[in-house]
Amino acid sequence: MNPYAFLAIAIISEVFGSSMLKVSNGFRRFFPSIGVVIGMGLAFYCLSISLITIPLGTAYAIWSGIGTALTALVGVIIYKESFNLKKFLGLALIIGGVIILKLAAGYSQ
Numbered sequence: 001m002n003p004y005a006f007l008a009i010a011i012i013s014e015v016f017g018s019s020m021l022k023v024s025n026g027f028r029r030f031f032p033s034i035g036v037v038i039g040m041g042l043a044f045y046c047l048s049i050s051l052i053t054i055p056l057g058t059a060y061a062i063w064s065g066i067g068t069a070l071t072a073l074v075g076v077i078i079y080k081e082s083f084n085l086k087k088f089l090g091l092a093l094i095i096g097g098v099i100i101l102k103l104a105a106g107y108s109q
Contacts, residue, residue: 003053008047011063013039015070022079058101065098 017039025030050059069091075081 003050006046006050007059010043011067012048013065013073013099014043017043018071019074043103062098067093069094
């Protein structure tokens with residue numbers, strides 16, 4: 001399986017686990033708490049598999065950057081959190097940074 005597929009699974013799993021943190025009520029609710037453990041466990045497992053091939057800095061930048069952006073979008077769409085110009089600019093800078101790091105990694109290989 002492609003290492004970037006494992007990285008994508010890691011990102012989606014981490015976003016799921018982070019989203020479950022919101023509804024776990026400080027780990028007081030059983031099923032959302034199980035969702036956190038499963039999501040984060042799968043995220044770190046898949047991230048570790050992707051690191052066999054993808055350089056650490058590149059993989060972590062993509063994982064954390066896209067994960068942050070998607071988690072913020074989940075907050076806005078599902079949890080009705082506010083979205084303003086500053087949040088948009090911050091997310092755009094994160095995504096831009098991930099793209100630049102990916103391009104830089106492509107030139108060094």
